[in-house]
Structures are given as C-alpha cells and as structure tokens.
Amino acid sequence: MIGIFHYLALSAVLFCIGLYGVLTRRNGIAVLMSIELMFNAANINFVAFSYYFKGIHFISGEVFPLFVIAVAASEAAVGLAIILSLYRNKKTVNVDEANQLRG
Amino acid sequence: MKGSHLIIFIPEIAVLSLALLLLIFDWVTPKGKKVWIGYFSAVMILVFMGGFLCLAKNRFFPYAASFHGFVFDAFALYFKELFLLVVFLATLFSVNFFKQDDEGQGEYYALLLFVTLGCFLLVSSADLLMLFLSFEMMSIPLYVMCAYRKKDSKSSESGLKYFLIGAITSALLLYGISLVYAATGTTNLHAFIEGLVSANKLAYNPILLLGLILMLCAFCFKIAAVPFHMWAPDVYEGAPAPVVAFLAVSPKIAVIGLMTRLFLAGMQPLQPFWVFLFAVLAAFTMTVGNLTALFQQNLKRLLAYSGIAQIGYILVGFASIQPFFKNMPTLQLGYQAILFYLAAYLFSDLAAFGIVTYLSAHGIEDVKSLKGLAEKNPMIAFLFLISLLSLAGVPPLVGFVGKFYLFLAAVSSRLYWLALLGVVNSVISLFYYLRVARTMYFEKEEGVSIPYPSFSMQVALLVAVLGILIIGIYPFMITHFSLQVLTPLSNVPISHVMK
Numbered sequence: 001m002i003g004i005f006h007y008l009a010l011s012a013v014l015f016c017i018g019l020y021g022v023l024t025r026r027n028g029i030a031v032l033m034s035i036e037l038m039f040n041a042a043n044i045n046f047v048a049f050s051y052y053f054k055g056i057h058f059i060s061g062e063v064f065p066l067f068v069i070a071v072a073a074s075e076a077a078v079g080l081a082i083i084l085s086l087y088r089n090k091k092t093v094n095v096d097e098a099n100q101l102r103g
Numbered sequence: 104m105k106g107s108h109l110i111i112f113i114p115e116i117a118v119l120s121l122a123l124l125l126l127i128f129d130w131v132t133p134k135g136k137k138v139w140i141g142y143f144s145a146v147m148i149l150v151f152m153g154g155f156l157c158l159a160k161n162r163f164f165p166y167a168a169s170f171h172g173f174v175f176d177a178f179a180l181y182f183k184e185l186f187l188l189v190v191f192l193a194t195l196f197s198v199n200f201f202k203q204d205d206e207g208q209g210e211y212y213a214l215l216l217f218v219t220l221g222c223f224l225l226v227s228s229a230d231l232l233m234l235f236l237s238f239e240m241m242s243i244p245l246y247v248m249c250a251y252r253k254k255d256s257k258s259s260e261s262g263l264k265y266f267l268i269g270a271i272t273s274a275l276l277l278y279g280i281s282l283v284y285a286a287t288g289t290t291n292l293h294a295f296i297e298g299l300v301s302a303n304k305l306a307y308n309p310i311l312l313l314g315l316i317l318m319l320c321a322f323c324f325k326i327a328a329v330p331f332h333m334w335a336p337d338v339y340e341g342a343p344a345p346v347v348a349f350l351a352v353s354p355k356i357a358v359i360g361l362m363t364r365l366f367l368a369g370m371q372p373l374q375p376f377w378v379f380l381f382a383v384l385a386a387f388t389m390t391v392g393n394l395t396a397l398f399q400q401n402l403k404r405l406l407a408y409s410g411i412a413q414i415g416y417i418l419v420g421f422a423s424i425q426p427f428f429k430n431m432p433t434l435q436l437g438y439q440a441i442l443f444y445l446a447a448y449l450f451s452d453l454a455a456f457g458i459v460t461y462l463s464a465h466g467i468e469d470v471k472s473l474k475g476l477a478e479k480n481p482m483i484a485f486l487f488l489i490s491l492l493s494l495a496g497v498p499p500l501v502g503f504v505g506k507f508y509l510f511l512a513a514v515s516s517r518l519y520w521l522a523l524l525g526v527v528n529s530v531i532s533l534f535y536y537l538r539v540a541r542t543m544y545f546e547k548e549e550g551v552s553i554p555y556p557s558f559s560m561q562v563a564l565l566v567a568v569l570g571i572l573i574i575g576i577y578p579f580m581i582t583h584f585s586l587q588v589l590t591p592l593s594n595v596p597i598s599h600v601m602k
C-alpha cells in the first residue's frame with residue numbers, strides 16, 4: 001500500500017537531488033534544470049497532500065502547482081535570457097568562469 | 104465579489120496601470136526623448152503617494168479589510184508609502200544615469216514599477232499562494248534589471264548570480280510552503296496561525312518546523328542575512344548603480360514587512376525557538392557585515408557589506424520580544440523599532456546610493472578615487488558625509504534614533520549582550536565610514552572637476568537628505584504612526600473579513 005509518507009519521501013529525494021545538482025554542476029543550464037527539479041519536488045507534495053486532505057482545504061493544494069508551473073516557466077525564460085547575454089559577452093555558459101566580481 | 108470592494112486594490116491597480124502606460128509611452132516616444140518617461144513616472148508616483156495618504160484618512164474606507172489571500176490595513180499602507188518613496192527616488196536616480204546608453208528606457212521604468220507591485224502584494228498577502236506569487240513578482244524583474252547593460256560582461260555576471268541565488272531561494276521557499284501545507288492542511292495564513300495557537304501540539308510537528316525553517320532561510324537569502332549573504336557584494340558590484348540603490352532597499356523592506364506580519368500576527372507557540380534564533384542571526388549578521396566592510400575598496404561593495412550590517416540591526420528587533428511574559432508594551436517596542444529603522448535605512452541608504460550613482464556615472468567606483476572630492480565638489484562630499492554618518496548612527500541623524508530604539512527594545516527584553524554587541528558594532532562601523540570621509544576631505548589630489556549633478560539627481564538627493572535630518576530631529580511623526588499601524592495587527596484574527 002502506497003501511503004502519504006511514500007510521496008513525502010519521493011519529494012524529499014527529488015529535492016535533495018536538485019539541491020545536489022545546484023551545488024555541484026558548473027554549467028548554467030544544468031543548474032537551471034536542477035532548480036526545476038526542486039520546484040517539482042514541492043509540486044509533488046502539494047498534489048499528494050491535497051489528495052490526502054480531500055475534504056476541507058484540498059483546493060489550494062491543487063491550484064498551487066498550476067501557478068508554480070507558470071512561475072517556473074517565466075523564471076526559466078528570464079534565466080535563459082541572462083545566460084544567453086553572458087554567453088554573448090564571455091563565450092561561456094559556465095558558472096565558474098563568470099568570476100570577474102570578486103572582493 | 105462586489106465592485107465596491109475593489110477599493111482595497113486601488114494601490115495595486117494604480118501602480119499596474121502606470122507601469123502599462125509607461126510601456127505604451129515607450130512605444131510612441133521618439134528615441135532621445137525617453138528621459139521624459141522617467142520624469143512622468145516620478146511625477147505620477149508622487150501623485151499616488153499623496154492619493155494613498157488621502158485614502159487612509161477617508162473614514163468610509165475599510166481600514167482593515169481582507170479577501171482570502173489579500174489584506175489591506177494600515178500596516179500594509181505604511182509599507183506601500185515606503186515602497187513608493189523608494190521607487191520615486193530610484194526613478195530620479197536613473198533618469199540621468201541612463202542618458203548615455205539610451206536603450207530600453209521605457210521598459211526599465213516599467214520594470215521598477217513591476218517590482219514595486221510585487222512588494223505591494225507581498226506585504227498585503229494573507230495566503231501562502233499569494234506570498235509565493237508576489238515574492239516571484241518582486242524577484243523576476245530584478246534579475247532582468249541587474250543584467251540591464253547587455254554589452255557589459257560584469258552586468259551580465261551580476262544578473263546571472265542574482266538569478267541563480269534568487270531561483271534557489273524561490274525553490275527553498277516553495278518547498279517550505281509545501282511542507283507547511285502538508286503539516287497544517289491550509290495555505291491561508293490566518294487559518295494556519297489560529298491552528299498554531301489553538302493546537303499547541305502542532306507547533307512541535309517536525310514537518311511544520313522544517314517547513315518554517317526553509318521559509319526563513321529563503322527570507323534570509325532575500326534580505327542578505329549571514330550565512331546567506333555571499334551574493335550581495337558581487338551582485339551590487341556588477342549591476343548598474345541605480346538598480347543597486349533600488350535592489351538594496353525595496354525587496355529587503357518588503358521581506359522584513361512580511362516577516363513582521365508573520366511573527367507578530369502569530370507564531371506565539373513557537374516563540375522560544377525563534378527569539379534565540381533571531382538573536383544569533385542578528386549577532387552574526389551585524390558582526391560579519393561590519394568586519395568585512397572594513398577591508399572593502401569598492402564603494403558598492405562597501406555599501407553592500409554595510410547593508411548586511413544594517414539588516415543585522417533590524418534582526419535585533421525580531422529577537423527583542425519578551426519570551427516569558429506576554430507583556431504588550433515590550434512586544435510593541437521591538438516591532439515599532441523595526442518599522443522605524445526601515446524608514447531610517449531607506450533614507451540613509453538611498454542618499455548614499457544616490458551619490459554612488461552620481462559618482463559611478465562619472466567613472467568613480469573606488470574609495471581611493473574619492474580623493475579631493477571635498478574641494479572639487481563640496482556639496483556632494485557634504486551630503487555623502489551626512490548619509491554615511493546616518494548609516495553609522497551619529498546623532499542627530501535618523502540612523503541614530505533608529506538604533507537607539509532597537510537597542511532600547513533589546514535592553515527591555517533583557518538581551519543585554521545583544522544590545523552591547525550592537526553598540527560595539529556601531530563603533531566598528533564608524534571606522535570604515537570615516538575612512539571614506541577622510542579620503543574625501545583630507546587627501547588632496549589635483550584632477551579634473553566633476554560636473555554638478557543634474558536637476559533630477561539634485562531633487563532626489565535633497566529629498567533623501569531632508570528625510571535623514573527632519574526625521575532624525577523629530578522622530579515622533581513616524582513612531583506615533585508605527586504604533587497605530589501595529590496595534591490592530593497583534594490582535595489575531597483580523598476582525599473585518601469580507602467574502
């Protein structure tokens with residue numbers, strides 16, 4: 001029987017994979033993908049718990065992911081534009097090589 | 104919802120319409136005349152500020168009204184006036200800064216207003232969904248603005264860094280919200296706070312605690328509190344100066360406002376945790392910010408670290424709540440000090456950043472290139488001195504009064520060590536502020552003189568410095584107002600709910 005804690009564990013694992021990717025990947029686009037994983041981990045939580053709560057407040061849990069998907073898309077659009085502008089200036093999308101600003 | 108209830112959205116509707124209008128103006132204005140879009144925007148913002156004040160005075164106006172996800176009360180109105188002031192000054196700073204590279208100016212002023220709209224919604228949000236969406240609305244335009252100079256690789260890099268940190272912040276916030284929803288079954292802040300108050304057991308639910316901690320981490324990233332402050336100096340150094348002026352004030356005030364609403368309106372069952380947490384955060388943020396600022400050569404980096412220290416002082420206010428007795432006057436004192444200090448920080452920081460904007464438009468970005476400024480341009484040097492002394496907290500300027508209230512609140516909550524640390528930190532901060540002053544006044548250098556600032560910059564600097572002086576000498580107009588604003592907030596739940 002798959003219970004609510006299975007979903008919670010799945011989302012936690014997904015979130016940690018995303019966090020690991022953000023911290024270790026050097027390619028800007030790969031970092032962006034890892035961040036999307038973290039967003040989706042939260043979405044799994046919302047959907048799973050809105051099913052679990054059924055009666056009272058389920059609707060906010062179902063509506064939340066829809067908004068999150070839209071926000072993630074707009075964030076990706078802006079992020080890719082910024083990465084593109086960095087590529088035009090420095091011919092790299094590597095986060096490590098963007099190191100002009102250092103104290 | 105009835106049409107008449109739309110009145111509580113008037114501030115948001117006004118700002119949104121202005122932003123859209125600016126986009127249309129940008130389309131019809133010929134190239135080279137785009138400066139007027141900025142002037143028009145600034146004038147309209149002033150009109151809004153006056154209009155919202157009249158709105159507050161109108162006794163037919165529902166003073167504390169809320170829909171499910173949106174609250175409009177005096178507290179929100181106070182913050183909305185602050186945001187309008189910030190965007191007014193930032194617009195005036197930008198007008199002459201962007202004159203040289205005349206590309207995409209209309210959009211720039213519209214973006215400033217979109218961020219302001221996000222801040223408006225953030226301090227008014229009463230639902231976690233609204234909170235998340237307005238948080239994003241505040242952040243996403245700022246990523247674009249940091250990378251606004253497309254040909255400048257430093258600006259792109261600053262945009263990329265701010266974007267990556269911002270996206271991680273959003274992800275942490277979202278995951279935190281999902282855990283809070285999982286633990287409480289609701290995203291409505293009032294329902295959630297009532298649940299916390301009624302069921303004491305819930306407060307020690309590990310899922311809820313983890314969710315709240317993740318949300319707090321996200322807030323700390325946005326206000327650049329230690330240990331989440333590393334992005335600030337890099338982003339500030341690369342981004343265009345007027346953007347930095349805006350970035351350093353508006354989102355920080357918005358997030359602090361949101362935290363005030365969250366912690367004042369509820370969370371009493373969790374108080375023992377977060378009082379200690381905030382005391383430690385405040386101590387580290389102040390000390391690390393001030394000690395690192397001692398070694399900075401770049402003006403923007405210096406102000407970035409000084410801004411981190413200022414946030415540390417504000418966090419003292421969150422810690423200064425008597426945890427054992429429900430002593431209302433003490434509880435008010437900490438939050439009142441926070442509200443006052445936000446206004447103080449706004450005026451002092453914007454005055455300093457205004458001058459940095461003016462200097463950076465003439466190619467001066469380092470402390471050592473300030474040599475002889477007092478002879479070349481005595482007025483600018485004097486205004487810079489005033490704003491720095493206010494940031495350091497020297498009487499009779501507004502920064503002193505703000506710090507006095509904060510440390511008083513700490514003492515009355517028996518956090519003597521924190522108040523003492525705050526005073527020691529203020530003394531440390533005098534070193535680096537006065538180092539800048541010494542370079543300006545006592546180190547001579549022959550060089551080309553810098554032209555006087557343009558009209559818009561003069562107006563903006565005048566407003567900021569007058570704010571520093573007048574509120575510093577007569578602080579009661581703000582303290583009185585902040586007490587009025589806070590009193591209804593501490594009585595949960597909000598009485599007047601409209602469906």
